[in-house]
Amino acid sequence: MSFASDTKNELCRIEPQRCCRKAECYGLLLFGHSFSLQGVSLTTENLATARRAAQFAAEVAGAVMDVSAPQARKKDAVVCTVSAVGEEEARKVLACFGHTGHEINLHIGFANMENDCCQAAFLRGAFLSCGTVTSPEREYRLEFAVPYMNLANDLAGCIRDILELDLVPRVSRRKGAFVVYIKGGSRVADFLTFLGAPNAAMELMQVQMLKNLRNNVNRQTNFETANLEKTASAAAQEVLAIEKIQKHGMLDDLPEDLRELAELRLQNPDMSLRELGSQLSVPLSRSGVHHRLQRILAFAAKLR
Ligand SMILES: [Zn+2]
Structure with missing residues (x-):
């Protein structure tokens, strides 16, 4: 199990209250594969995320969403697709969140975050839908791959607006997507805690501590070796x-x-x-x- 999927599973164990449930559902679907009258759907490697999106869509928007059986895709990746069944169900989802499906540019509808608590829920949904976090053994990086530029910029602004964190996410382009990312051990750990994954944050910090310790030991050993050689x-x-x-x-x-x-x-x-x-x-x-x-x-x- 990868660090990213462990993190997502941890987030999927959260039971949000009513207002946050709506905000998280919005994040999940808005940052999915498609969010228009042609279809509301998301594709994920994480089964818990797929089930959660379908469950929340039913509760919040009264929409029926279908969860496909896991399908093998390139290498070992297995993906599930969650999609609204038919145009009527897609329309229900869009209307619930104040979208018409005719928007030329997709923007975040901030009215869907009723209370202060809903900001974290919305970002959690977005992360579950299009985000990933690199294993801390390799790098400290958390990112969202967003298909639309306006949506990516809105998301970056939304993360910048978290008062207690003081984060400045970057936006870059990669293979037709807009990638919103945060780098740095303590920043990623803070953000994971904010989303509701304190265990993942703790694991990241422990790995970071061990790495620092190992580096110090190596530096010390190099110094001693140099002295010995002298x-x-x-x-x-x-x-x-x-x-x-x-x-x-x-x-x-x-x-x-x-x-x-x-x-x-x-x-x-x-x-x-x-x-x-x-x-x-x-x-x-x-x-x-x-x-x-x-x-x-x-x-x-x-x-x-
Ligand atoms: Zn809330």
Whole structure:
């Protein structure tokens, strides 16, 4: 089950009150496949949404809508079509929401949202009908694919008008549709909560938290790896220098304090400076060891 269908199933478990039921039904049908005298219908991959649209249309508009059996469409997608049976039923739906079916440009009829509570219900209907939300593992994005430009702009305005959220949805074109979308983890989570899907919002935030945590760990590991490499390459240089001195047979020419350290380093190329210091007959600090190793390197550099 995808994140989007889980979210839709959660939204379909909400039992709205009468005014909100009408607003949600309006959102469901207005943002469907067709909303005119030629037909009122919507196509969805979510069976709960299909049933809900038919049930609400019957309750709110007294219209009979038919739910088709799920049909396989490209790849694994299975879709249901919900449609008003005949022109008479389509007319009932349109009239109920104050539309004639002769509108040149389809706009949202805000009179269908009687009370403040109905705004969320209307947007929930629109989301169930033409919306989707990407799995948070991939991206934080919620979008509506709307067939008409005016309707898309109205919808974007409607989302912008949610006072408590302060969202600025974008509108773009894709394959003949107008896509209204919101991006960003906390924005999408806030919007899902507003629609009535707090569980989906919670899941999104948990995934986001884990991702952030994982990124921080990776960054830390990269930092440590870089440091290790630096240490390793420094040690390798030291070993090379000491071997060079050895080849020249000059190891015994080193001052006593350097010779002991040189032998120790040669046998322990992996040791940190601190460890090397602690192994000396007279223990030495990290910076003391560093200083002596520099002297060894300088000594080796002078050899031809
Ligand atoms: Zn309401």
